[in-house]
Amino acid sequence: MNLHKQDSTLQLETDVLVIGGGPAGTWAALTAAAKGSKVVLADKGYCGSSGATAPSGTGVWYVEPEVKQRQEAKLSRYFMGGRLAENDWMDRVLDQTYENMNRLAGWGYSFPIDPEGNVFRQGLQGPEYMRLMRKLVKRAGVKILDHSPALELLADEHGVGGAAGVSTQGGDPWRVTAGAVVIATGGCAFLSKALGCNVLTGDGYLMAAEAGAEMSGMEFSNAYAISPTFSSVTKTAYYRYASFYYEDGSVVEGAGSTKGRSVIAKKLLENRQVYARLDQAPADLQPLLRVGQTNFFLPFDRMGINPFTDMFPVTLRLEGTVRGTGGIHIVDDTCATKVPGLYAAGDAATRELICGGFTGGGSHNAAWAMSSGSFAGEGAAAYAKSLGQHAARREVHGLSSAPIVSSRTYGSTLQKPPIAAEEYIRAVQEEVMPYDRNLFRSDEGLRDSLYRLDRVWKSIRHEPIHLDYQAVKRREAAAMTVTARWMYRSAQARTETRGMHKRIDYPDVDETQRYRLITSGLDDISVRAQRVSEEAVSL
Amino acid sequence: MWLCIKVCPTNVFDRTETGLPLIARQEDCQTCFICEVYCPVDALYVSPYADIKQQVTEQELVSVGIIGSWREIIGWGRGRTRLAEIDETPFIDRILPPQGTISS
Numbered sequence: 218m219n220l221h222k223q224d225s226t227l228q229l230e231t232d233v234l235v236i237g238g239g240p241a242g243t244w245a246a247l248t249a250a251a252k253g254s255k256v257v258l259a260d261k262g263y264c265g266s267s268g269a270t271a272p273s274g275t276g277v278w279y280v281e282p283e284v285k286q287r288q289e290a291k292l293s294r295y296f297m298g299g300r301l302a303e304n305d306w307m308d309r310v311l312d313q314t315y316e317n318m319n320r321l322a323g324w325g326y327s328f329p330i331d332p333e334g335n336v337f338r339q340g341l342q343g344p345e346y347m348r349l350m351r352k353l354v355k356r357a358g359v360k361i362l363d364h365s366p367a368l369e370l371l372a373d374e375h376g377v378g379g380a381a382g383v384s385t386q387g388g389d390p391w392r393v394t395a396g397a398v399v400i401a402t403g404g405c406a407f408l409s410k411a412l413g414c415n416v417l418t419g420d421g422y423l424m425a426a427e428a429g430a431e432m433s434g435m436e437f438s439n440a441y442a443i444s445p446t447f448s449s450v451t452k453t454a455y456y457r458y459a460s461f462y463y464e465d466g467s468v469v470e471g472a473g474s475t476k477g478r479s480v481i482a483k484k485l486l487e488n489r490q491v492y493a494r495l496d497q498a499p500a501d502l503q504p505l506l507r508v509g510q511t512n513f514f515l516p517f518d519r520m521g522i523n524p525f526t527d528m529f530p531v532t533l534r535l536e537g538t539v540r541g542t543g544g545i546h547i548v549d550d551t552c553a554t555k556v557p558g559l560y561a562a563g564d565a566a567t568r569e570l571i572c573g574g575f576t577g578g579g580s581h582n583a584a585w586a587m588s589s590g591s592f593a594g595e596g597a598a599a600y601a602k603s604l605g606q607h608a609a610r611r612e613v614h615g616l617s618s619a620p621i622v623s624s625r626t627y628g629s630t631l632q633k634p635p636i637a638a639e640e641y642i643r644a645v646q647e648e649v650m651p652y653d654r655n656l657f658r659s660d661e662g663l664r665d666s667l668y669r670l671d672r673v674w675k676s677i678r679h680e681p682i683h684l685d686y687q688a689v690k691r692r693e694a695a696a697m698t699v700t701a702r703w704m705y706r707s708a709q710a711r712t713e714t715r716g717m718h719k720r721i722d723y724p725d726v727d728e729t730q731r732y733r734l735i736t737s738g739l740d741d742i743s744v745r746a747q748r749v750s751e752e753a754v755s756l
Numbered sequence: 757m758w759l760c761i762k763v764c765p766t767n768v769f770d771r772t773e774t775g776l777p778l779i780a781r782q783e784d785c786q787t788c789f790i791c792e793v794y795c796p797v798d799a800l801y802v803s804p805y806a807d808i809k810q811q812v813t814e815q816e817l818v819s820v821g822i823i824g825s826w827r828e829i830i831g832w833g834r835g836r837t838r839l840a841e842i843d844e845t846p847f848i849d850r851i852l853p854p855q856g857t858i859s860s
């Protein structure tokens with residue numbers, strides 16, 4: 218479907234278009250620019266403050282290139298991830314992350330120095346890191362479009378050649394034709410208000426699938442993070458110091474921040490409020506903890522709660538694929554998808570290659586974002602170059618599954634949509650947020666949810682979309698709907714418990730299912746198994 | 757250009773005719789505290805509540821020293837030390853109990 222060109226449309230031609238300006242997108246843009254490509258980066262929010270990294274501090278998988286340390290690093294989550302990670306990919310990501318972090322130091326990021334004078338590079342402060350990335354991207358000559366969500370990809374018979382969207386500040390449409398496109402739109406947290414995640418609605422998955430790309434590992438999409446019930450701050454590391462209680466102060470047996478998260482979920486499902494208190498943190502460590510993840514303390518300080526001595530109610534917030542591992546299936550070392558000209562990086566791409574079916578958070582994700590961003594930026598630059606001079610002048614058309622029409626056409630010939638985007642969004646949230654549907658899965662529950670989700674999709678996919686900033690919510694609703702369907706279709710196909718995917722009707726690992734699940738299709742979804750490269754990680 | 761209008765990821769603010777920022781879509785706020793960090797004049801306060809509106813007055817906030825506190829903590833603004841330089845998250849691996857996996 219073509220976007221009707223309007224006079225007010227911002228039109229640009231470039232070699233590489235990057236969609237999403239978090240760590241993955243900014244590294245992709247920097248790398249492509251360094252290879253000599255002309256680059257445009259469009260972000261739904263503001264490149265530098267938007268996405269899951271910007272408001273937080275993140276641990277980074279930065280490991281010295283020494284055999285023993287690297288080996289330990291690779292093994293650290295290999296089994297927890299259900300042995301779906303690949304040795305070569307872990308090596309490449311460890312190397313690239315090491316290089317990128319050292320470059321950041323050279324570019325002016327101030328890493329802390331310990332009392333013995335060693336520089337520590339295993340962490341980044343989100344606001345600082347992303348502000349620096351924006352500066353570097355601008356300095357590299359990349360054109361940034363802020364508050365400019367992409368709504369659909371553009372393509373011709375040779376492959377993807379750009380994207381179109383709208384400015385949420387001003388409402389003007391934009392259209393960028395490009396030799397290659399990198400999708401770095403982050404994961405999908407279903408508007409759960411997990412910290413920094415409400416811009417992450419799976420838009421990139423939807424756009425990629427409309428172009429013919431496949432997804433991988435979508436069953437590993439049920440990450441839930443602990444947070445105080447009143448707050449969005451889903452920083453969970455410190456809950457290792459927590460004890461969990463009922464209202465009367467008696468201990469919740471078996472509850473914990475890692476394996477014991479299911480116990481918390483079960484109590485919450487029984488409508489029993491669970492409380493936490495970080496009473497296992499030694500007094501001398503408390504000031505140190507405050508510096509490490511300061512925003513963890515922000516809501517407590519504002520409420521007058523001392524989390525080390527006071528009990529506070531907790532909940533589990535869905536973070537979907539942001540701290541899950543599923544995403545767009547990539548087919549080679551350059552993070553290419555199976556569609557020519559289309560690349561994926563960061564949370565938008567599957568992270569199974571380095572952590573299999575489990576991550577939870579902590580360092581692998583940040584490492585994957587910066588490394589896959591670099592790989593994809595380089596791949597996209599090379600692809601655009603291979604197309605030659607006139608690549609960006611191709612006759613490309615929009616791929617949205619629901620027709621996107623200009624305001625004028627809309628106003629004169631089309632009805633207002635009968636169902637508001639918010640209603641669709643609520644319908645999807647009702648299927649993916651409850652712990653007894655998504656955390657504890659069963660064939661029956663998945664089938665029920667899929668029946669309803671398929672109906673939502675059938676309704677939403679035919680409704681024409683009015684090209685103004687309202688279009689953003691409608692596309693978000695569509696993206697969340699189809700993401701939930703891929704999740705549950707692959708969850709249904711995996712009749713075992715592996716990584717973060719838990720089936721109450723199949724509570725054990727089934728060794729014959731040690732493969733990845735690739736999902737494809739929008740209206741009709743199919744699932745196939747793909748072998749994991751046999752080179753095992755040795756002990 | 758007012759920084760909050762620019763940096764808010766979910767576009768909560770609008771510019772009024774006089775050019776001043778206005779909280780136009782509070783329901784879209786994701787409580788990420790970004791606008792507070794970027795505000796050079798400490799004019800913003802993000803309530804800790806993710807889902808309910810908190811009624812506060814500016815005097816209350818100023819009197820308890822909360823307004824601008826997050827910007828001060830991360831060390832933005834003239835004459836302050838950036839938190840990144842003294843961030844000891846990396847040292848946490850040495851001190852966190854070794855159970856299970858590192859979450860974040």
Ligand SMILES: Cc1cc2nc3c(=O)[nH]c(=O)nc-3n(C[C@H](O)[C@H](O)[C@H](O)COP(=O)(O)OP(=O)(O)OC[C@H]3O[C@@H](n4cnc5c(N)ncnc54)[C@H](O)[C@@H]3O)c2cc1C
Pocket residue numbers: 236237238239240241242259260261262263264267268269270271273274275276277278365366367368401402403404411412413414416417418420421450451452536539540562563564565578579580581582583584586765859860
């Ligand atoms: C609370 C929390 C704590 C975390 N802590 C850690 C940690 O300690 N260590 C770790 O390794 N990982 C951690 N993670 C995970 C880590 O933040 C993510 O893996 C990382 O941010 C992924 O980077 P990204 O660039 O792929 O996506 P993001 O940083 O999420 O950026 C995606 C960008 O795409 C933009 N976008 C979305 N849709 C569109 C569209 N349609 N058009 C244009 N732009 C779009 C968004 O505005 C955003 O700027 C944490 C996550 C959370 C939520």
Ligand code: SF4
Pocket residue numbers: 763764765766767768784785786787788789790791792802
């Ligand atoms: S706290 Fe709310 S208003 Fe402020 S930047 Fe974040 S989303 Fe925007």
